[in-house]
Amino acid sequence: MPKPSDTLWDLAIAEVEKRENPDDDVKQGEVWEKSILFMGNKNGGKTTIILRCLEREETPKPTLALEYTFGRRARRHNTPKDIAHFWELGGGTSLLELIRIPITSHNIRSFAVVLVLDLSKPNELWTTMENLLQVTRNHVNKILAKLEKTNPEVAAELKQKMRNNLQRDHPDYELVDPFPIPLVIIGSKYDIFHEFDSEMRKIISKTLRFVSHYYGASLVFTSKSEALLLKARVLINHLAFGYDKSKSVSVDPSKPLFIPAGLDSLSQIGPPPASDSDIGKMRANTPLELWKKVFEKTFPPKSSCDLQDTKDPAQDIQYAEYEVDVMRAQKNQELEQYKRNASKSWKEMDFDSD
Numbered sequence: 167m168p169k170p171s172d173t174l175w176d177l178a179i180a181e182v183e184k185r186e187n188p189d190d191d192v193k194q195g196e197v198w199e200k201s202i203l204f205m206g207n208k209n210g211g212k213t214t215i216i217l218r219c220l221e222r223e224e225t226p227k228p229t230l231a232l233e234y235t236f237g238r239r240a241r242r243h244n245t246p247k248d249i250a251h252f253w254e255l256g257g258g259t260s261l262l263e264l265i266r267i268p269i270t271s272h273n274i275r276s277f278a279v280v281l282v283l284d285l286s287k288p289n290e291l292w293t294t295m296e297n298l299l300q301v302t303r304n305h306v307n308k309i310l311a312k313l314e315k316t317n318p319e320v321a322a323e324l325k326q327k328m329r330n331n332l333q334r335d336h337p338d339y340e341l342v343d344p345f346p347i348p349l350v351i352i353g354s355k356y357d358i359f360h361e362f363d364s365e366m367r368k369i370i371s372k373t374l375r376f377v378s379h380y381y382g383a384s385l386v387f388t389s390k391s392e393a394l395l396l397k398a399r400v401l402i403n404h405l406a407f408g409y410d411k412s413k414s415v416s417v418d419p420s421k422p423l424f425i426p427a428g429l430d431s432l433s434q435i436g437p438p439p440a441s442d443s444d445i446g447k448m449r450a451n452t453p454l455e456l457w458k459k460v461f462e463k464t465f466p467p468k469s470s471c472d473l474q475d476t477k478d479p480a481q482d483i484q485y486a487e488y489e490v491d492v493m494r495a496q497k498n499q500e501l502e503q504y505k506r507n508a509s510k511s512w513k514e515m516d517f518d519s520d
Contacts, residue, residue, distance in 0.1 A: 201253065
């Protein structure tokens with residue numbers, strides 16, 4: 167609240183600080199609650215990243231379906247600890263319908279997504295990214311459509327918040343299509359990716375830079391290296407606990423990328439990595455579609471069916487429970503007997519031939 171004694175200069179400084187630190191509006195002593203959904207390639211390193219963010223020395227286990235944990239941190243000395251809810255979607259792209267469980271109209275204002283893409287599997291990269299982001303975006307847009315009817319101020323605030331990742335005078339302001347909620351894209355397994363041919367690395371890096379900038383997302387490459395995990399933690403801790411946003415940038419394709427949202431540009435990224443004649447032959451309705459075609463020319467995609475996790479979790483020994491397993495075996499026997507009896511009775515039935 168401005169004071170009568172505030173000069174125009176004081177008010178201008180306060181406005182700039184408010185824009186740079188929008189989360190400072192949280193009242194002193196009020197507990198901040200944020201939620202983050204981690205999703206991406208199966209075995210892409212999501213659990214490892216979560217454990218490092220929460221500073222837990224645990225051995226990562228495979229994620230079954232949708233898992234939840236949380237962390238608590240104090241923003242300042244002698245203040246209540248804020249809470250961050252961490253959700254992790256397992257199974258790659260095989261459990262897309264579970265995305266709607268953690269993201270609701272009640273927490274949409276404080277929700278963010280972290281997409282972890284395995285850099286060592288470029289042929290899965292675009293399909294995984296596209297499927298996960300499309301389903302998430304559709305679900306969030308449905309929530310926003312309802313909010314526009316019930317609480318239009320909140321819906322407008324959310325849309326403007328994502329637009330604010332780019333300054334209005336940024337040359338790409340009208341050319342991008344921001345994701346409806348904060349998004350961080352993490353390229354994992356950089357240690358393996360670093361051994362790729364330099365031209366392959368360049369195509370993957372440029373493509374992910376374009377996608378991240380187009381969606382108004384932050385981008386970071388990481389691995390099990392403590393130094394690289396620390397960079398990922400900086401971006402995630404900003405989303406989860408309001409820690410300072412890093413303003414450092416690394417765009418050198420021979421090094422791990424680190425680009426916070428809004429600090430890249432289409433002119434710096436350059437055109438899609440293909441010849442003018444190849445680009446001229448490609449039919450595309452949007453810049454994103456063009457980049458997809460160029461990327462998939464070098465890295466033909468695996469089909470969605472190939473990416474499905476078909477392993478039955480009920481057969482996984484890490485979830486074994488003797489009493490439950492005995493009962494399940496009994497029910498399976500009963501089901502097989504039912505099938506045999508049903509088959510026999512159908513065969514014995516007389517059907518009219520006319």
